[in-house]
Amino acid sequence: xxxxxxxxxxxxxxxxxxxxxxxxxxxxxxxxxxxxxxxxxxxxxxxxxxxxxxxxxxxxxxxxxxxxxxxxxxxxxxxxxxxxxxxxxxxxxxxxxxxxxxxxxxxxxxxxxxxxxxxxxxxxxxxxxxxxxxxxxxxxxxxxxxxxxxxxxxxxxxxxxxxx
Numbered sequence: 001x002x003x004x005x006x007x008x009x010x011x012x013x014x015x016x017x018x019x020x021x022x023x024x025x026x027x028x029x030x031x032x033x034x035x036x037x038x039x040x041x042x043x044x045x046x047x048x049x050x051x052x053x054x055x056x057x058x059x060x061x062x063x064x065x066x067x068x069x070x071x072x073x074x075x076x077x078x079x080x081x082x083x084x085x086x087x088x089x090x091x092x093x094x095x096x097x098x099x100x101x102x103x104x105x106x107x108x109x110x111x112x113x114x115x116x117x118x119x120x121x122x123x124x125x126x127x128x129x130x131x132x133x134x135x136x137x138x139x140x141x142x143x144x145x146x147x148x149x150x151x152x153x154x155x156x157x158x159x160x161x162x163x164x
Contacts, residue, residue: 014130
């Protein structure tokens with residue numbers, strides 16, 4: 001049974017479930033959630049009609065705004081590329097590396113079908129409810145780096161207990 005979480009943002013809640021066939025990404029995400037890693041992190045890259053990205057711990061700090069998008073744990077997660085980048089899917093962000101290994105913490109939610117990303121990034125989950133919140137985040141005013149002018153924050157991510 002897929003693991004489910006509620007991403008509580010400053011603009012509303014997004015309920016997600018993680019794919020069982022991407023266990024390295026699923027387990028890494030669950031571990032970070034359990035540590036409270038994402039609490040207080042902002043969406044640092046928001047592009048309407050494309051995606052919203054988060055997961056950089058440096059985004060907690062306005063004085064590090066120029067570095068938003070560059071932070072995270074040292075480890076990478078080996079690629080588990082199995083799913084398309086459809087609207088409402090979660091995928092791991094990554095830097096440019098030939099193995100297509102993912103960032104240790106940064107992820108994005110597709111706000112549109114982004115087939116041109118297929119085969120490039122690991123899609124490891126899907127939005128079950130709250131796509132309206134994704135759409136709301138996607139249209140906030142941003143600076144020249146696609147960083148929201150007014151912070152959009154993850155207040156907490158909480159696991160949802162499996163129903164028997």
